[in-house]
Each structure stands twice: as C-alpha cells, then as structure tokens.
Amino acid sequence: MELHEFAEQVLFATTLEEKLQRPGDLTDEHPGAQMFAPEMPGRPAALGFKKQDAAKTAFPGVHQLEQQHERGRLLHFFANHELLATELMALVLLRFPDAPPAFRRAVLQTLKDEQEHTRLYLERMAACGIEFGDLAVSGYFWRAVAPMENPLDYVAGLSLTFEQANLDFARHFARGFATVGDDATAQLLDRIYRDEIAHVACGLKWFRRWKNPEQSDWDAFCHQLKFPLSPQRAKGFTLNVEGRRAAGLDAQFIAELDVFSHSKGRTPSVFVFNPFAEGRIAQGRSYTPVKAQAQLARDLANLPQFLCRQDDVVLVPHRPSVEFLSGIKQAGFALPEFVQLKDGRLDPSDNLTQRKLGTLRPWAWGPDSVELLSPLFANVTGEIRTATPRFHEGTANLYSKAWSAGLLRKFLASFGAAPWLCSPDEVGVSANTLPEVLDAIATIRARGHHRIVIKEAIGLAGHNAIRLWEPELLDTQRRWLAQACERGCQLVVEPWLERETDFSVQLEMTPRGLKLRGYTTLINDQRGQFQANRAAPNHAQRLPDDLIALFREPRDISVRLHGVYAEVMALLEAGLREADYLGPLGIDAFVYRAPSGECRLKPIVEINPRYTMGRLTVELMKQACPGCHGHFRLINRALLRAKGFESFSSFSRSLEEKHPLHLEGEPTPKMREGALCLNDPAAAQVCLAVFQVSRRPSR
Numbered sequence: 001m002e003l004h005e006f007a008e009q010v011l012f013a014t015t016l017e018e019k020l021q022r023p024g025d026l027t028d029e030h031p032g033a034q035m036f037a038p039e040m041p042g043r044p045a046a047l048g049f050k051k052q053d054a055a056k057t058a059f060p061g062v063h064q065l066e067q068q069h070e071r072g073r074l075l076h077f078f079a080n081h082e083l084l085a086t087e088l089m090a091l092v093l094l095r096f097p098d099a100p101p102a103f104r105r106a107v108l109q110t111l112k113d114e115q116e117h118t119r120l121y122l123e124r125m126a127a128c129g130i131e132f133g134d135l136a137v138s139g140y141f142w143r144a145v146a147p148m149e150n151p152l153d154y155v156a157g158l159s160l161t162f163e164q165a166n167l168d169f170a171r172h173f174a175r176g177f178a179t180v181g182d183d184a185t186a187q188l189l190d191r192i193y194r195d196e197i198a199h200v201a202c203g204l205k206w207f208r209r210w211k212n213p214e215q216s217d218w219d220a221f222c223h224q225l226k227f228p229l230s231p232q233r234a235k236g237f238t239l240n241v242e243g244r245r246a247a248g249l250d251a252q253f254i255a256e257l258d259v260f261s262h263s264k265g266r267t268p269s270v271f272v273f274n275p276f277a278e279g280r281i282a283q284g285r286s287y288t289p290v291k292a293q294a295q296l297a298r299d300l301a302n303l304p305q306f307l308c309r310q311d312d313v314v315l316v317p318h319r320p321s322v323e324f325l326s327g328i329k330q331a332g333f334a335l336p337e338f339v340q341l342k343d344g345r346l347d348p349s350d351n352l353t354q355r356k357l358g359t360l361r362p363w364a365w366g367p368d369s370v371e372l373l374s375p376l377f378a379n380v381t382g383e384i385r386t387a388t389p390r391f392h393e394g395t396a397n398l399y400s401k402a403w404s405a406g407l408l409r410k411f412l413a414s415f416g417a418a419p420w421l422c423s424p425d426e427v428g429v430s431a432n433t434l435p436e437v438l439d440a441i442a443t444i445r446a447r448g449h450h451r452i453v454i455k456e457a458i459g460l461a462g463h464n465a466i467r468l469w470e471p472e473l474l475d476t477q478r479r480w481l482a483q484a485c486e487r488g489c490q491l492v493v494e495p496w497l498e499r500e501t502d503f504s505v506q507l508e509m510t511p512r513g514l515k516l517r518g519y520t521t522l523i524n525d526q527r528g529q530f531q532a533n534r535a536a537p538n539h540a541q542r543l544p545d546d547l548i549a550l551f552r553e554p555r556d557i558s559v560r561l562h563g564v565y566a567e568v569m570a571l572l573e574a575g576l577r578e579a580d581y582l583g584p585l586g587i588d589a590f591v592y593r594a595p596s597g598e599c600r601l602k603p604i605v606e607i608n609p610r611y612t613m614g615r616l617t618v619e620l621m622k623q624a625c626p627g628c629h630g631h632f633r634l635i636n637r638a639l640l641r642a643k644g645f646e647s648f649s650s651f652s653r654s655l656e657e658k659h660p661l662h663l664e665g666e667p668t669p670k671m672r673e674g675a676l677c678l679n680d681p682a683a684a685q686v687c688l689a690v691f692q693v694s695r696r697p698s699r
Contacts, residue, residue, distance in 0.1 A: 001025070003093060003108065004032040010090035010111070012042040016122075016132065019086065020115045028104060031097030037146040041087040046133030047080075049142070056265075062176035071182060072128030074173065076135045079121035081166075084141040085158065086114040091146060092154050099151050106202050113195050124185050144229050152210045156224040159203020161234045166196045167243035168236025193243065200247035217249070218256045227351055232262035252322075259325035261335045263311040267358040267381055268337065270373065271304035272315040273297065277366025277610065281396050282458040282489070284367070292686055299679055299687045302338070304363065306678065307611065307619050310334035313352060315372075317341050324680040331661055331676050332623050332669050346375050358382035364610030365391035365583065394579035398609040400457040401492045402430035407575060408604040411568055420551055421564070422592075422602040428494035430457065434485050440493035441468065448595075449495030454481065457490040464489075467496065497592035500599055501547055504533070504614035505565060505587040507572075514573040516565075518618040519543050522588065523633075532633035533617040534697065537626065540618070546697075550591050550599040564603050572607070586612040617691075624693045625664060625672045631698040635688045648688045652681035659692060 006023045013019045040049055059077060064070040089111035093104060122132055145157040174189035204217075211220035222231060239258050275297055279287040289297065301316045305328075308314065319338045329335055339352050346353060353375050359382040362369035370391050397403050405428040412424050425447050431437040437454065444452055450471070456464035466480055473481075484491060502522035508515045518540045523532040536544050543561055551557040568587070576585075588605045617632040624630050635643075635651065645651040661674035671693040678689040692698055 001027070002030055002032070003028040003104065004030070004097065007090040007093040010115075011038075011087055011094065014042045014044055016044060016047075019083070020119055022112070022115070026108070028101060031104075032094070034097055035091075035094040037091055037095065037148075040139060040142060041091075044133065047083075047137055049139030050136040052139075052143075062173065062179070065173075065176050065180045065182070068128050069130070071177070071180075071185065072125050072130030073135060075121050075125045075128065075185070076130055076132065076137075079118055079125060079132055080137040081141065081162070082114050082118040082121060084139075085162070086111055086118060088142065088145050088154075088158055089114065092148075092151065095148065096151050096154075103151060103206055106206070110199050110202065113199070117192055117195070120188055120191075124188060127184075144233075147226075152207065152224060153226070155203040155207045155210075156221060157226075157229055159200055160207060160221060161225065161229055161231075163196050163199045163203065164234045164244070164247075164249075165236050167193065167200065167240045167247070168238060170196060171240050171243065172237055197243055197247045200244075200249075204248050216252060218253045221253070227354075230262040231257055231260045232264055235260075255322045255326065259322055259329060259335055260337075261310055262337045263313075266311045267356045268312045269308060269359045269361050269382070270313045270315065270352070270357055270376060271308050271336075271361045271363075272369065272372065273301045273304050273363045274366070274369050274372070275300075275363055277362075277364035277368055278399055278458055280367045281399055282456065282464075295686045299684045300689060302679055303616060303689060304361075304611075305336050305338075306333065306616060308336050308361070310336060312336045313339055313357075315339050315341055315346070317344070318683070320680055321682065324677075324682070328676070328678075331671060332663060341372075345372065348375070352376070353379070355379060356381050361583070365395055367391065392580070395581055395609065396458075398576070398579055398581060398585075398607065400490065401428065401455055401606050402457045402490055403575075404604055404607045405430065405492055405494070407568075407571060407607065408602075411571055411603065414571070415564065415567055418560075419598065420553070420557065420560070420600055422497075422600050426495055426497065426602065428455075428492040431491050431493055432485065434482050437481050437485065437491055437493060438473075441473075444493065444495050447495075451496035453494055453496050455492050455494075456484060457492055497590075497602065500550055500591045500593055502588065502590040503544060503547055504612065505568075505589065506612070506615045506618050507569070507585050507587070509573070509576045509582050509585060511582065514569050514576065516540075516569070517584075517615065518621070520614040520617050521547070522590075522614060530613055530634065532631065533614050534632075535617050535621045535630040536697065537628060539621060539630075547591055552598075561601065564601070568603055576609075581609060583609070584611045584615055585609045586614050620678075620691050623670050625670045628672065628693050628695060629697045631692045631694070633690050633692075635690060637686055640688075648677075648681040648684040651688065652677050655690065 001024060003026050006026055009021070010019050060070045060074040065074070089107050092107050125132065141162060145154065145162075148154050148157060170189045170193035174186045174193065177183075177189065178186035207220070208217065211217070211224070215223065225231065235257055239254070241254055244254050276287070276289050276293070279289065298317055301318075302314060302320050304314045314336050316338050317340070319340050325335055339350060341347070357376055357379045360373050360376060360380060362373065409424060409427050412421070412427070415421070417423070429440045429444075431440050441452055452468040454466050454468065459465070466477055468477060481491070502524055504520050504522045506517040506520065508517055518535065519542065520539060521534040521544050522530075523534070525531050534544075542558065548558050548561065554560065586608045587603075588608065589601070589603050590605060591599050591601055594600050613632060617630060620632060621630045635648070640648065640651055643651065645654065655675045655677070659673070659675035661676060662672045663669035664672045673694055675690055675692040678691055681688055
C-alpha cells in the first residue's frame, strides 16, 4: 500500500474503524499529486465540527475530576484533539508529496502514535460512560493548521504549538487524575506526555533545518505562525520547563514563551500610556514635552499592564525584557500582550490593525491618543460608539481646573456650610484677562488670604502655575500673567491653603453610572508634582484613617465625609453624562489647617478625566493580600542619588535584599510583604516605579 493511499483513507474515511486502522507495510515510491485541504476531513456524522459561532463548551477543571462523567467529558476533548492531529498529519502527507522522505517517514510515525492515543482515549471514555460523539466537537485545530502552505507551517503550527501545549496539559491532568484515584488514566496521560516530548523534538529538528538561520528559534517561531495562531496557544496552565528542555527547546525560547501573552478568544482592550494629553489640549501640536518628560514617558510606558487583564494589549515604544517580565509574573501579576510602536505610531503591518478589539483605553483621551489609535477605531466592538473617539470638546472641558472649581462651588451651594468644610471664598476663581486676574487677587487678599496660587486652567500638574507670596506683584510675575492671558489661557486664581494631607478619589464612569474604585493618600512635592500614593486595607470603601483622625469634631466625621463624596459623585455623574464621558477619572483633594487651627476639607481641588497614579495604586492593591498596606512611588534621579545609588539597577538590587517579596494564598498567590519594581531598572533612564506591600503603613 502506498503512503498516500493510507493518508487518503485516514483523511476521508467516515468511520473511526477506517481512520484508526493500523497500516501494514507501506511504500512511498509514488507520493502522488499535491492535494489541497478540504473544508473538513471525512468523519462520522456524530463527529462533525460544531459551528464556529456555537457556544463554547466548558472545559472540565481538575476540581471536577472526582465525578466520573466529568472525567469522561474531559477525555472526549482529548480524543477529538488526537483525532484532529491524526487527520492533519494525513493532510501533510497529501499536501506536500515533495517533502524530504525522512520527514514524511517521521510524520507517518507520529500519525500512528496519534491513532494509538485516540484508541486509548476511547477505551478510557467508555469506562466513564461516554461515547465518542456524545458531545459536540470543535474543528479549531483543523481551521488553524489545515491552510498550511509549506511543511514549516505544519511543524510550527502543530508540532511546536498544539503538541508543545500538550506538554503542559498532559502533565497537569495526569496529576489531577492521579489525585482522584484514576490511576489508569493518569498512566495513559504520562505515556502521552512522553510521546509528546518526542513529537515536539521531531518537529523542532525540522523547524531548525528549514527556518531562517539568521533568526533565533523564538523569532522564527513567532514569524512563522499565522493568525489565529500565536505562541499563547503553545502553552497550558503552568509552563512545564522540564518537558520543553527534554524536547530540545533552548532556554531563550522557554523564557520568551513563559512571558508571552496574547488573547485566545476574548476581544482584547488596548491600553497606552500617554501622560501629556493636557499639554496637547492646551497648546495643540506645538506642545512638545521637554527631554526629561519624554524620557519619563518612555520609562513608564509599560505601566498600563497593571491596569489590564491578561488578554489585553499594551502599546509600548519598546517591549519590556524577558527578565523583567519574568519577575513581574513571579510576583503573581498576569502579563498582557505587548505591541511595539514604530516611531511612535502603530505599524500598519501589525495584525492588531486587523483584529477585533473590545475597547480602547488610553491613559487619557486627547488629541494625541485619538491620532495614535485612529487606525483601530473601525475594529472596536465593545464601545457604545464603535468608531467615534472618546475625546471631543466636551471632554476637553473636563480637564479644566475652572470646571473643577465650578463643580466644587455647586457642591458647596447644595451641601451647605459646615465648620469642617471649606467655604465658597476658598474656591478658585477663573479669569481670562489681566484685569480680571488682578481683581481676583485683590478680592482674595481682602478676605485675609495673602498667599495666592495661580494656575493655567489646563496644564500638566506642577507646571504652568505661579505662587504669589509677596504683598506686591513682581515684574516677572506680572509678565507671566500677561503672557498667559495673551496666549488665550484661562487662569484660575485661588488662596493658598496650608495642607495637612492630600488624597485622591478614584472613580470609573460606566454606561450604568459613576462607580467608586477607591481612595488613596497622595504625596506631592512642593511644586505639586506627584511623588507617591499610599493605599490602606480599607481603601476601596472609605477614606484613610489617618485623614479622618485629623478632625477632632464632629465624632461622626467619617459618616459625614462619606456623605460629602456621595453628593459630589452625584453632581459629577450629571456633568460626565452631559459631556458624554466614559472611562476612568480621579478627584484630587486635601485637608488643610485653617488659621484657627481646625482642619477642614477641600473635597475637590481638581478632577482628572483619565487614569492616574492613584488609580494605578488601587489596581495594584488587587495583588496585595487582605489587610496589607500598599505604597506606590516614583524614584527619580535626584532621589536616587539622595539615597546613595548611582543606577536604578543597583537601587533595585538593594530593594530586593531589604524588602524581598513574600507571597501567600491560593490558587493565585498575592503579595504579603516586599517591594517590586514596576518598570525595568536596567532600562530606566530617569524614573523607576516601585510598589511596596507591608502589614503596616510605610512612610
């Protein structure tokens, strides 16, 4: 019997008996003409592929294996996978008659192994009361691999993807079956596991022979896979390093695969760190961040990975290193997919521009994020408005400190006076001309506030502001004010208040309304630039205890403060609906000490309609054990030198020694104590982000 005749029998037979029949002596003297892939292989009617849009059948987990029926269901999945592999190998023999004879013999041997695996699964299924065909079967393997154009596609798609993944699944479920006392199935999976090592090794040998010799195994593998396949499909629940080493995969390949992430079905959301949206809104295309600011944005470009899920995508100028991502994964954080920008733009050749996407989640919606993400608008399926960007004139107004001041004034009018609350006289006043600014200064000083701060209504935190400490305006200050007014900048003039503590309220505007995400203590430097956030164990429900403790009266201050933010959120939600805004936002606020010595609350300083470092801290706390405190901080070069370090790498090593990570909990361990660098210390130029967890609040 010729090899191609046997392959045709396996591929087109409509009975399992024919498909799984052991071949006799085979020759390959007449390989036959090249055959193209049929839409699906021949199969018994009960084993026809379910429709692609059919509901996905739940895959039994290890915890369900005590039930005999669930063991049978799981084996049904495995049997279909083995049968699909058998059919795909038959297709390879018919699709590539001119392939090297040694390769064709290797495929035949692997095919016979897959036939035997299928037969053995059928026996174990029957013992569990399940017949092949009792459940619907997927044709995903077939649809993903059958369009192969050359043998290299086959070894990359089947040997190095699906069979490599089985190194994880076979080992994982062998242990699961053994745990529930099904030793026969556990032994079968151990046998299949050993066979899969040989199959992956065989595929790897031919892959290395045919790939571009200038590419590493990993780069060639990624390049060879075609959508919908990705390296994500080449691994299971837990990466089995031992099996991969036994198959001959090198350390770099294994490490890259360990940290690789790509959606396996859920439409991903796309995240990007664009911290200069306010600058672009205020100054248009003429805005350019200074060198240090631009480098800071590059250093922290990966931070959105802590805001998203494993299936999501983060756009970055450079993909983080394998070593760095490995450490993040070991700390218990899921890794998203990273897509590298090309000269600050999406590469038109990247398949992201062709994929269905859930939502677009830039750090901030602004002209810059609209420009960057516009090639993806048509692909979005999860937004209320699929192709319309979330930035427009109404959104731009939300960034204005004048808008925030107006909302605070509206709140104070509705809430009424309270001795522990700021007065309307302490709310910022907007001004558009120099005479208006001078009049606002005079009015505030007439009320007894001699120190004044003046801010551009839209501008980056810590920038575009001046402080008036002197009784009379200096010439330099007057020129600054005049020039700002000439540029058309709206200014906000407000009294300087002696702050005791800053904090933030983190929110999310959803189609169903405004939702509280948590409170954080906010630490800024003297210029108002961000330094750190702290989150307490109860941060998701209430203001920090140390903030509440500042108020001696009334005794029920925590209840009253909760009422303050309930009303603030109601007013804010109405404004957000009017502006048609959906997404993250944060309120910066503070407690200050009045001249009388009593503490008062200024519940709104400014509203940030974007992600903030406070929101990042709230999301990081999800990976902290219950009862723990979290401290997120940014370490710049000046602070690095003040701590006695010459490089971020040396600081990171010291941090690991002084505050090693301790994880606890099941099934996903969380941080109990220790510090973690959130961007790569080896690559950081001007800034390092650090998250530290402890049982007690850090200072």
